[in-house]
Amino acid sequence: MKLFFSRIGVGMLFSVLCGIIMPHTAFGQQENFTLTITPPLFQLTIGPGEFWTSSVKIVNANAYDITVYASAVDFKQYGEEGQEMFMPLFERKAGEPSHALASWLELPSDGTFIKKGESREIPFSLRIPADADPGSHYAAILVGTRPLKEPQNESVIKVSSMVSSLLFARIKGDIRESGFIREFSADHALYERPGATFTLRFKNTGNVHVRPQGDVVVTDMWGNEKGKIFINKETDFGNVLPQTTRKFPLVWDSPDGAASFPSFGRYKAIATLAYGDDARQSGFATTYFWVVPIRLTASIALTIFIVFLLVLWMIKRHVRYALEREMGVRIAQRMKVRTRWGLIVLVGAITLLLVFLIMVGNDASSLWDRAGHALRAFFSGRRMRFP
Numbered sequence: 361m362k363l364f365f366s367r368i369g370v371g372m373l374f375s376v377l378c379g380i381i382m383p384h385t386a387f388g389q390q391e392n393f394t395l396t397i398t399p400p401l402f403q404l405t406i407g408p409g410e411f412w413t414s415s416v417k418i419v420n421a422n423a424y425d426i427t428v429y430a431s432a433v434d435f436k437q438y439g440e441e442g443q444e445m446f447m448p449l450f451e452r453k454a455g456e457p458s459h460a461l462a463s464w465l466e467l468p469s470d471g472t473f474i475k476k477g478e479s480r481e482i483p484f485s486l487r488i489p490a491d492a493d494p495g496s497h498y499a500a501i502l503v504g505t506r507p508l509k510e511p512q513n514e515s516v517i518k519v520s521s522m523v524s525s526l527l528f529a530r531i532k533g534d535i536r537e538s539g540f541i542r543e544f545s546a547d548h549a550l551y552e553r554p555g556a557t558f559t560l561r562f563k564n565t566g567n568v569h570v571r572p573q574g575d576v577v578v579t580d581m582w583g584n585e586k587g588k589i590f591i592n593k594e595t596d597f598g599n600v601l602p603q604t605t606r607k608f609p610l611v612w613d614s615p616d617g618a619a620s621f622p623s624f625g626r627y628k629a630i631a632t633l634a635y636g637d638d639a640r641q642s643g644f645a646t647t648y649f650w651v652v653p654i655r656l657t658a659s660i661a662l663t664i665f666i667v668f669l670l671v672l673w674m675i676k677r678h679v680r681y682a683l684e685r686e687m688g689v690r691i692a693q694r695m696k697v698r699t700r701w702g703l704i705v706l707v708g709a710i711t712l713l714l715v716f717l718i719m720v721g722n723d724a725s726s727l728w729d730r731a732g733h734a735l736r737a738f739f740s741g742r743r744m745r746f747p
Contacts, residue, residue, distance in 0.1 A: 387419060394421045395428070397523040399504055401597070407532040409490040415481040416525045418503055419473040427473050429507040430482050434464035435498040435526060438608040440561065442598070446500050446524065448508050461529055463488055471507070492532025495567030496602055500524045507631035528569060528599070536566040537636040542605055544631045544645035548729065551651050552616035554586065554623045558647070561607050564600040569598045574633035576640075578612050581625035587612045591633065623651050 396419040406412055420426050466485045473655040474480045484501060502508065504522035543561040562572050576589040589610045592598040600606040612629075631645045 374550065381449055392422070393521060395419070395426075395503070395505075395521055396421065396525050397525050398523060401526045401528070403528045403530075405530045405532065406486070408488055408492045408494075411487050412486040413483065415483040416501060416503065418472070418474060419478055419479040420476060423476055425473065425475050425503060427470050427471040428482075428503050428505060430467045430484070430501055430503045432462040432484075433500050433502055433508070434460055434462045437601045437604055440605050441541075443711060444500075444526075444605060446502060446663055447483065461527065464492075465499055465501070465527070467501065468554045484582040486527075488529075488531065490533050494535060496530060496532045496569045496685075497529045498569075498601070499527045500745060501527065530568055535568055535638060537568060537638055537642075539564045539570060539572070539600065539635060539643070539645045540565040541633060543647040544629075545647050546629065548647040549649055551649060552654050554627075554651055556612050556627070556629070556649055558589075558610040558612070558629060558631075559607060560591070560610060561605050562600055562633065562635075562643075562644070563605045564602055567602050569601050570597045570635040572633040572635040572643075574631065576610055576612070576629050576631045578627060578629045580623075580627055580679075580718035586627070587614055588736055591631075624653060624657075626650055 373631055391524075398419075399416050402414065404412065408671075416430075418428055436445045436447065437443065453639055465485055466487065468482065468484075472480050472482055482501075482503065498550065502522050502524050540563055541560065542563040543559065547557045547559060556578070558576060560576075564570055573592040575591060577585060578587040578589075579585050589612055591608060591610070598606075614623075627649050629647050629649070630646075632642065633644075634640055634642045690736055
C-alpha cells in the first residue's frame with residue numbers, strides 16, 4: 361500500500377456542513393472558541409480488500425475543557441472554483457451508491473474529552489471492500505462539539521463548531537488519467553497598459569483526481585518574454601475531481617506596467633499544464649490580446665493634428681500676403697475671411713487639446729472613462745467594462 365500524507369502547517373481546512381470552506385481555525389458560538397485539526401488532507405493509494413489506520417490530531421486552544429465528536433461524511437465538489445460540500449451518510453438520496461468512501465471509514469462513536477490547552481489523537485480506520493471500484497473516492501472527517509445525528513423534525517443540521525480533514529483515496533485497478541484544457545482566454549481583448557487577467561478551465565475526463573501544474577508565459581509581438589504565471593505551484597490543493605471542470609483565475613502584472621509606446625502591440629500567452637501520476641501528460645493552449653496606450657496615442661495624434669492645422673494656417677497666411685502684393689486687395693480680402701475661419705478652427709482645436717490633456721491628467725474623469733469604455737467595447741466586441 362502506497363501512502364502519501366499532505367501536512368500543510370498546523371492549520372486546517374475548516375468547513376461548516378453546508379460546504380463552504382473557511383479559515384484554518386473553527387470559531388463557535390462561544391466567544392473566542394477555537395478548534396484546530398491536523399493534517400488537513402490525507403492522500404493515499406490503496407488496493408481493494410486492504411486495511412489502513414491513522415489518526416487526526418485535535419488541539420483545544422481554549423481556556424476551558426471540551427468534548428468533541430468525529431463523524432465521516434461524503435465529500436463532493438460543486439461549481440468550477442473548487443467549492444466543497446459535505447453530506448452526512450443519512451442524507452444520501454435513494455439510488456445513490458452506498459459503497460462511497462465515507463461508508464468504509466470507522467470512527468469512535470463516543471466523544472473525546474480534551475482538556476484546555478491540550479490536544480488528543482482521534483484514531484480511525486479505512487477498510488476497502490474487495491469489489492471496490494477503481495479510481496478516486498472521497499470523504500471527510502468532521503470533528504465538532506456536537507455529534508452528527510439524523511434530525512427528527514428538522515431538515516437542516518445545526519452544528520456549533522466543526523473542523524474537517526479531507527481524505528482522497530485512490531483505489532488500484534483500471535486507472536484512467538485524462539483531461540484537457542477546456543478554455544484559456546484573456547478576460548479582455550484590449551488593455552491600456554501591460555498586464556492582463558486570464559481564465560483557464562481544465563476538464564478532468566478520467567476516473568481519478570489530478571492536480572494540473574504548469575505556467576503561462578506571456579510574450580510581446582517581438583517574441584520577448586514579458587512575464588510568467590505559475591499554476592498550482594507548491595500546493596497540495598487545486599485538485600480537479602473526476603468528470604468535473606475547475607476554473608483557475610490567473611493574473612499577470614508586468615513590472616513596467618505604465619502605459620508607453622514600447623508596450624504597444626499584440627501579446628501572446630501560452631498555457632502549459634502537466635498532470636497525472638502514472639503517466640505524465642501535458643496540454644497546451646494559446647490566447648492573444650492587445651496592449652494599446654489609448655490616452656497616450658490619442659494625445660500624440662491630437663497634437664500632430666494641431667501642428668498640421670498650425671502649419672496650414674501659416675501657409676495660407678503667407679499666400680494671402682503674396683496675393684495682396686501681386687493681385688490687389690479684393691482677392692486678399694476673400695482670403696482674409698477664409699483665414700479668419702481657419703484661425704477660429706485652430707483656436708478651437710488648441711482648446712480641445714488643453715481640455716484633453718487635463719482629462720488625461722485626471723484618471724477619475726467621467727467623460728474620458730465613457731470614451732475609453734466605448735472604445736474598448738468597440739475593439740473587444742464582447743464586454744462592456746474596463747479590465
